[in-house]
Amino acid sequence: MDLATSLAFAAAFFVFAASPGPDNMTIIARTISNGAASGIAYGAGTVVGILIFLILAAFGLSIVAAKTAIVMTVLRYGGAAYLVWTGIRLWMAAPVIPELQPISGQRGLLMIFATGIALNLGNPKMPLFYIALLPSVVGASLDAGHLGVLMMVIVAVEVVVIGGHVVLAGRARSLLRTPRIVRRVNRAAGGVMIGAGVAVVAAR
Secondary structure, eight states: OOHHHHHHHHHHHHHHHHSSSHHHHHHHHHHHHHOHHHHHHHHHHHHHHHHHHHHHHHTTOHHHHHHOHHHHHHHHHHHHHHHHHHHHHHHHSOOOOGGGSOOOOHHHHHHHHHHHHHHHHTOTHHHHHHHHHHHHHHTTOOOHHHHHHHHHHHHHHHHHHHHHHHHHHHHHHTTOOSHHHHHHHHHHHHHHHHHHHHHHHHOO
16 A cells, blocks of 8 residues: 555545544543553544454455444443443532542443443444445455555544643643532533434434
8 A cells, every 4th residue: 555545545434533423522521531551442442343243354354344234233332331321320410620520440440441342333434434434435345454554544543632632631631620610611511422422423
């Protein structure tokens, strides 16, 4: 795969990754409410889900994945329910200034990471994205070399996109100095997460 093709794919994927949607909203909400580690954990889960679909596409299984409606529906609804439940908890949580909040434990971060994977595996638009884009990028064949390049491009783009969202949300988090402001932000972030869960369910 030549440089021009790689850059074209990177540009297309950047538009796909950076466009407003449930994943980016959730990364922002989690970072503001629970810190950068929480936002990064969710973002890392979304990247793993994306790479799994890319690997499926490499083996010609994207169409199969697109047709596994039951599994994808379970993943989508399960992940959406977790987002809504977390959003409700955040809405009702007592306001705690960020400096006094306990750091999320490994188990909590793993749950957030798993949620990011599940929601992306349950995204019905993901296999369609690859089915539409990959033939124009690599033609009829997708060998191991192409797969490696595409995986590196995806990871690089997601580092920029997720990192940008986490940095901006982290700066907003640093402004939370009083319980009143924390409560308002918690409710705003909780509302965003509930909305993200609803948006995931509504996706077709």
